[in-house]
Amino acid sequence: DIQMTQSPSSLSASVGDRVTITCRASQGISNSLAWYQQKPGKVPKLLIYAASTLQSGVPSRFSGSGSGTDFTLTISSLQPEDVATYYCQKYNNAPVTFGPGTKVEIK
Amino acid sequence: EVQLLESGGGLVQPGGSLRLSCAASGFTVSTYAMIWVRQAPGKGLEWVSDISGGGTTHFADSVNGRFSISRDKSNNTLYLQMNSLRAEDTAVYYCAKGGAGSGWSKYFFDYWGQGTLVTVSS
Numbered sequence: 722d723i724q725m726t727q728s729p730s731s732l733s734a735s736v737g738d739r740v741t742i743t744c745r746a747s748q749g750i751s752n753s754l755a756w757y758q759q760k761p762g763k764v765p766k767l768l769i770y771a772a773s774t775l776q777s778g779v780p781s782r783f784s785g786s787g788s789g790t791d792f793t794l795t796i797s798s799l800q801p802e803d804v805a806t807y808y809c810q811k812y813n814n815a816p817v818t819f820g821p822g823t824k825v826e827i828k
Numbered sequence: 829e830v831q832l833l834e835s836g837g838g839l840v841q842p843g844g845s846l847r848l849s850c851a852a853s854g855f856t857v858s859t860y861a862m863i864w865v866r867q868a869p870g871k872g873l874e875w876v877s878d879i880s881g882g883g884t885t886h887f888a889d890s891v892n893g894r895f896s897i898s899r900d901k902s903n904n905t906l907y908l909q910m911n912s913l914r915a916e917d918t919a920v921y922y923c924a925k926g927g928a929g930s931g932w933s934k935y936f937f938d939y940w941g942q943g944t945l946v947t948v949s950s
Contacts, residue, residue, distance in 0.1 A: 739877070755936035764943065765873060770927060770936040788916065808873050812935035815886040819873040820923075 723748045725811055725820040733828045740796040742823045744809035749789045756785055757793035757796045759822075760805045767808075769794065799826055829855035830939045832923050837944030844913050844948070850906040850923030857899045857906050861926030861934050862907045864921035866898065867943075872894075876921070877908065878935065912947055913948045918947050 724747040734740050744754065757765040760789035767776045769785035772792055782797040796803055804827055809820040837847040848864070850857075864876040870941045877897040885897050896909045906923050921944050924937035 753932060753935075759873075764922065764940045765924075765929075765937075766940070767938045768937075769937060771933070776938065806872075810873075810936065810942060812932055814932055815878075816888060817875045817886075817935055819865075819875060822872045 722816055723750065723811060723813075725809060725818050727809060727820040727823050729806075729823060731824040731826070732801050733826045735828045736799055738784065738799045740799050740803075740825060742794045742807055742825075744787075744792040744794070744820050746790045746792075748810055750811045750813040751824065752788050753811055754785075754787070754792050755810045756783075757808045757810065757819075758803075758805045759823060760810065765808065796825075797826070798825060799827070829923065830923065831942035832939055834921065834923055834941040835942040837904075837946045839949065840913055840945045841890075843949050844950055845909070845911045846946060847850060848908040848910065848915065848921055848923075848944055850908075852904045852906065852925070855925065856901075857904050858901050862897075862899065862906045863924050863926065863935075863937055865922045865924060865937075866917075867922070868916075871919075872902070875881075879906070890931040910928075910929070910946070914919060915948050918948050922944065 753774045756769040759765045773785045804823045806824045831853045833851045863878040894912045898907045923941045926934045927938040
């Protein structure tokens with residue numbers, strides 16, 4: 722099975738900072754990657770699918786890139802409401818697999 | 829408006845069974861991929877099972893042979909039957925709806941239920 726890793730596991734940044742989270746697949750998955758945001762005590766929310774397509778209603782400060790094995794989620798200007806754990810998910814075939822998550826906090 | 833409402837969670841003894849339900853509205857469950865994802869306390873998201881629009885199912889190794897997934901067109905509901913429950917199955921269980929597309933390209937999940945807590949303990 723393809724394994725998903727994320728780095729860093731956590732980060733602390735200031736409001737307005739540019740934040741980048743990396744997701745890596747152990748084998749190529751083309752662009753079959755999604756990103757989710759889960760705020761504390763809340764339900765996961767889809768941010769990006771097909772590696773770079775922004776889900777409707779998601780603020781444009783979120784962007785995704787990558788293909789194959791290496792992917793990034795970027796928050797161009799971190800806001801207080803972006804405090805959350807971010808998960809990548811691969812879906813090129815079974816099993817669907819989530820990354821371990823990256824916890825984002827405000828410094 | 830798409831909505832998913834899970835139910836059926838609760839406290840069960842090891843070895844017991846539970847059936848989770850996910851009542852859908854705003855779309856037809858049988859025409860989209862659907863997934864069950866769980867989250868143990870303080871842990872990350874773990875895929876449990878999925879079912880395609882055509883009825884193909886997949887299960888995580890940790891639940892294979894103990895859990896089954898199904899759906900009922902008449903009441904537009906997704907189910908997760910959980911047997912031989914273990915302490916490590918304790919988690920919040922979410923159902924979610926797959927996106928648009930064909931084949932595996934639709935296995936990202938755009939709507940999620942609020943989750944139902946399953947606690948396996950004696």
